[in-house]
Amino acid sequence: MFDWNWEFAWEILPRLIVATGNTLIAAGAGYAIALVLGLVLAIAQRTPYRGLTFVVREFVEFIRSTPLLLQIFFVFYVGPQFGLRLSPWASGMIAIGLHYSCYLSEVYRGGLDSVPRGQWEAATALNMTIAQKYRRIIIPQAIVPALAGMGNYLVGIFKDTPMLSVIGVAELIHTANAIGSEHYRFLEPFTLVGLIFLAISLPAAGLIRGFENFIRRKLGLQ
Amino acid sequence: MDIFEFLVQYWPRILSGVGVTVAQFVLAAILGIAVALTMGLLKLSTNKVLKGFAVTYIEIFRGTSLLVQLYWIFFVLPLFGFSIDKFTAGYVAVGMNIGAYGAELVRGGILSVPKGQWEAALAINMSPAKRMWRIILPQALINMLPPWGNLMIELLKGTALISLISVADLMFVTKQINASTFLSAQAFGIALIIYYILARFLVTPFMRWLERFMARKMGRA
Numbered sequence: 001m002f003d004w005n006w007e008f009a010w011e012i013l014p015r016l017i018v019a020t021g022n023t024l025i026a027a028g029a030g031y032a033i034a035l036v037l038g039l040v041l042a043i044a045q046r047t048p049y050r051g052l053t054f055v056v057r058e059f060v061e062f063i064r065s066t067p068l069l070l071q072i073f074f075v076f077y078v079g080p081q082f083g084l085r086l087s088p089w090a091s092g093m094i095a096i097g098l099h100y101s102c103y104l105s106e107v108y109r110g111g112l113d114s115v116p117r118g119q120w121e122a123a124t125a126l127n128m129t130i131a132q133k134y135r136r137i138i139i140p141q142a143i144v145p146a147l148a149g150m151g152n153y154l155v156g157i158f159k160d161t162p163m164l165s166v167i168g169v170a171e172l173i174h175t176a177n178a179i180g181s182e183h184y185r186f187l188e189p190f191t192l193v194g195l196i197f198l199a200i201s202l203p204a205a206g207l208i209r210g211f212e213n214f215i216r217r218k219l220g221l222q
Numbered sequence: 223m224d225i226f227e228f229l230v231q232y233w234p235r236i237l238s239g240v241g242v243t244v245a246q247f248v249l250a251a252i253l254g255i256a257v258a259l260t261m262g263l264l265k266l267s268t269n270k271v272l273k274g275f276a277v278t279y280i281e282i283f284r285g286t287s288l289l290v291q292l293y294w295i296f297f298v299l300p301l302f303g304f305s306i307d308k309f310t311a312g313y314v315a316v317g318m319n320i321g322a323y324g325a326e327l328v329r330g331g332i333l334s335v336p337k338g339q340w341e342a343a344l345a346i347n348m349s350p351a352k353r354m355w356r357i358i359l360p361q362a363l364i365n366m367l368p369p370w371g372n373l374m375i376e377l378l379k380g381t382a383l384i385s386l387i388s389v390a391d392l393m394f395v396t397k398q399i400n401a402s403t404f405l406s407a408q409a410f411g412i413a414l415i416i417y418y419i420l421a422r423f424l425v426t427p428f429m430r431w432l433e434r435f436m437a438r439k440m441g442r443a
């Protein structure tokens with residue numbers, strides 16, 4: 001029956017805090033990969049090569065409509081079959097980074113589409129190269145409408161890191177599971193994990209909203 | 223072993239896994255829609271207690287991971303005396319999670335119905351329940367159907383997590399086949415393709431059809 005043991009909860013808290021660090025590192029590293037790769041996927045859909053656009057588009061759709069859990073297993077187990085052995089961390093980061101890069105590419109695409117045509121034409125009139133146009137004119141303007149979506153996926157990736165436990169990344173759920181099977185007590189570890197998630201994701205969502213408003217004000221959009 | 227031999231040998235198990243995945247999807251969708259409707263309406267309530275309840279529910283389920291919720295329902299809830307079998311725990315967790323996201327869609331959809339519609343329903347002396355059911359909700363439904371399509375894909379993907387509490391869905395069967403044959407590329411590759419087919423050629427077209435059907439029914443097509 002229900003018997004919450006405070007002593008046990010205190011005893012396991014340090015281990016869970018270490019695991020929280022791992023969870024945050026995993027979320028941060030995965031997000032960094034997704035931010036960069038997502039931009040590549042978004043820009044690849046805007047080249048004049050129709051074939052490339054089609055392939056990238058289908059790839060993004062494929063990744064977005066299949067479970068992350070399955071992709072994590074795929075990356076982790078298929079490599080060794082062909083002689084490529086990846087550590088749990090490496091395959092986890094590849095899988096989660098790739099998954100979220102597809103979501104972020106859609107966010108970027110929305111942002112890029114929202115930049116008025118005249119901006120492109122003006123940049124062309126100034127004889128800018130394609131790289132200059134993106135870097136100096138288009139991306140700074142595309143970022144602002146994309147900020148809300150980018151923030152949501154930062155929280156999203158944080159909440160999806162528990163899936164990395166299945167290949168042995170020692171994040172929160174993995175640690176809670178280990179504690180649970182060592183002591184035959186699951187109430188405290190899993191409840192604490194839930195509370196830790198709430199304690200991070202709720203303020204994070206608030207901060208992201210604040211940051212978005214701050215940027216908007218800074219750029220004189222509000 | 224090439225992929226066709228693999229399919230010939232393992233299709234009965236894969237198919238049974240697909241069956242469980244589809245069953246979980248349907249049950250979780252029904253529960254999710256019911257939860258979304260209830261919580262979305264409660265969040266719009268003027269009663270502070272009801273509204274607080276809905277807000278708490280939504281924030282808890284959107285603020286933590288589905289996997290955490292699933293483990294909590296499966297491992298911790300029995301300690302309170304609610305023992306549920308793993309199959310039920312699976313769709314309950316996924317459905318309650320999706321319901322929290324859906325509640326925000328329901329709320330947004332209802333708020334997007336023009337104020338004049340509320341006033342008109344009031345003017346012809348409809349009771350609040352009748353007004354909601356006959357005037358507001360049908361119009362809200364049309365507004366919120368497109369984002370529900372995305373949510374249904376998320377739901378399908380969410381069902382893969384129930385394999386972690388040993389429900390024999392497609393993900394679980396694939397993992398078993400992989401463990402006994404080490405044919406990872408074939409096993410996981412086929413599972414990826416099946417999930418893709420379910421999402422892209424069943425769920426998405428159904429939601430599109432539903433959008434068109436509702437629009438026609440409301441005389442907006």
